[in-house]
Amino acid sequence: MTTTLIAGGNRGLGHEVARQLVQAGQTVRIGARDAENGHKAADRLGAAFVQLDVTDNASVDAAVRTPRARAGHLDVSTTPGSSVR
Numbered sequence: 615m616t617t618t619l620i621a622g623g624n625r626g627l628g629h630e631v632a633r634q635l636v637q638a639g640q641t642v643r644i645g646a647r648d649a650e651n652g653h654k655a656a657d658r659l660g661a662a663f664v665q666l667d668v669t670d671n672a673s674v675d676a677a678v679r680t681p682r683a684r685a686g687h688l689d690v691s692t693t694p695g696s697s698v699r
Contacts, residue, residue: 617640619666620635621666621668622645623643623644623656624644624655629655636661641662642661643656644661644663644664645664647665647666647667649663652664652665
């Protein structure tokens with residue numbers, strides 16, 4: 615089964631993508647800077663919340679730690695010009 619982490623999944627386009635993926639039966643983690651709003655969105659959708667600020671490397675590292683540990687690897691899709699370790 616696929617697990618998808620969506621940065622900014624608590625509102626807007628990210629929220630809609632998360633909604634559709636949950637509806638399709640995927641496991642979704644919603645990343646958001648604001649914990650309260652992130653938890654609310656995740657609860658509404660049946661997703662999990664992950665504290666994530668993409669401008670903070672420590673936050674990114676922490677957000678990927680759990681899925682990487684569970685799966686043994688992490689496949690990452692990024693926008694051009696971004697980097698992931």
